[in-house]
Amino acid sequence: MDKNKIIRIKDIAKLSGVSVGTVDRVIHERGKVSEVSKAKVEKVLKEINYTPNLLAKTLGSNKVFKIALLAPHLDEDPYWNLALSALGSTQKEWQPYHIEILPFYFELHNADSYHKESERLLACNPDAVISAPIYLPEALTFSKKLKVMNIPFIHFNTLITEADPLAFIGQDLYQSGRLAASLLNLVCHDQKGSLATLHIVQSIQHSIHFQDKENGFNDYCKALASPQKTTSILINAHTQELFEASLLKAINEFEVKGLFIPTSSGAKKTAEVLRNNHLKDIKIVGYDLIQDNIDLLRSGEIEFLINQSPNKQLYRGVYHLAHHLLFKNPPPKKELFPLEIITRENIDSYTCAQILNQ
Amino acid sequence: MDKNKIIRIKDIAKLSGVSVGTVDRVIHERGKVSEVSKAKVEKVLKEINYTPNLLAKTLGSNKVFKIALLAPHLDEDPYWNLALSALGSTQKEWQPYHIEILPFYFELHNADSYHKESERLLACNPDAVISAPIYLPEALTFSKKLKVMNIPFIHFNTLITEADPLAFIGQDLYQSGRLAASLLNLVCHDQKGSLATLHIVQSIQHSIHFQDKENGFNDYCKALASPQKTTSILINAHTQELFEASLLKAINEFEVKGLFIPTSSGAKKTAEVLRNNHLKDIKIVGYDLIQDNIDLLRSGEIEFLINQSPNKQLYRGVYHLAHHLLFKNPPPKKELFPLEIITRENIDSYTCAQILNQ
């Protein structure tokens, strides 16, 4: 038993008294193998710990795997821009292993475009798919098609349990809401007033995604030793003026002392209103390291950000799919990312570090 | 110009009218090549864009690179246990690329043992070294030897600028102290009293490492709109009773309302004292996700932890050295890790997620 000895297919062949070809067929379930040979090989496989050599594997094969990516267009929204910022380096990283990543972009506020791109995607018949399923019915339809075609797929960012993806990569949104509540309570527990979740309505699907966060937020406040009053503000305004008017009205009505803004882009609009109206004492907890939010955090207009690391989500999704394709390694059903708390004092350590791949 | 065509050494050989052997010699500057052949090959190389195939490269070579690791023994201390917890998977990950990681462990509180292990390490003549240089003079001596022997080395955990390593992996300790101060101020700004840095002296080298943290901590408190008084408590006690007595004395003397504990293992001893003496109102900020600290955070006896991710530090160090050896890719001179804030509400998201590699 030489522990350091690396086991090759050749070794397995010798041990089980068949040829390398047969071992290969058993391992990959390709071609025909007699029950007898199969049993012999499997017996050996069970006894030893065989790990195929990835290098030899991809070198010896000329198959190129295609992973298709379906996500919102990166020019429309800073959050998605951030999410896709690691695409280039991820592509480069996997290229040597014969894995290609083909992006398909849909328009963020256009469910129809989502559907169309998903069709274009299927047309290139990929070996696997990673997508951000932000349109519920369309994503379900798409997932069903993938199931039928037997194409493995991973979801990131948005959890749709019914779609039953190979894996989900993202955060626990309920807990994220709890965290936000705990932070907001920390900075304004000594003032009177209520804490509000601010929903800025842009399109319907958002409400689903953000409900979990709000639930966590409210539950946390309710369960406090001295319960904290919470409210929910829903604003559907197309101009900044209308938005301002609605927000001010709500702030007055509920005596708001802290705002929880579950969208990454909402904090800027909100901070602007507070600034213009000298409402410095109202604290904000927002989401994600998009430039606007970083600036607001530095200037002191936002108290905390919670980082969802959307770029890492994509990176990990590709990682899991690649391993699935290359080794049939099943990924964990759910990979929940840490809920990263960002403040003025640690923001630099997040923006300077380029610890992406890895 | 077929863009998709991947250029092989064979192609270069054909284009320059020499053999693959000669091309290989030119590319790697090994063996003897006539000026004429060299010129021919270099001309072709300049015209085309040749990227060697890593897979073929490592597969075709039987050179195994040895990366030696020098770190404290993992059985002595939970922090180092955590730091080295990823060693096994890291070794496994790099094995296929012909990279071996050979650990050498020294005794944490024994500079002599550090020296001895560093000598043993050199005796195995490694191709690169990654070490935690926690003993200043010994680490400098060691670094000088490595420089002379032309062995690339990376430092993690502790920064020693004079040693001039290929790279440093760790955190900005000054900023880390500032962060701790901001957190502690958040939870006890409404009480009277001072905030104290608690140094539990175990051996001399610690003072160097932790001074930066304390400076950041104090500077932050001084610069507040209403400056916060700070003190420094130094305890050198061999029994928990002596420790308790000293700590209580200091707490009374300085009217301590919050404690900053820059070592990962100090929080437990301290929390115990506070618990026994019903000093619930004194808040603690500590370091690292070792089990004791996790428990104390959950039970509410610690307010915040700052995570140094020592396991990732090692992982990244190996990553950089491997790339350096395989591709001559120079790593960044410094890789500073994010200062991760851990609270009761996000601890689960850190302990559940097994997002280590990568």
Added chain:
DNA sequence: ATGAAAGCGCTAACAG
């Protein structure tokens, strides 16, 4: 159904 053998791109040992 199975074994033998020819690659994949690169390295390194071996003749000249």
Added chain:
DNA sequence: CTGTTAGCGCTTTCAT
């Protein structure tokens, strides 16, 4: 000095 060739471990084709 230079060309040739035998691997590295796995895939895939081709006989048998």
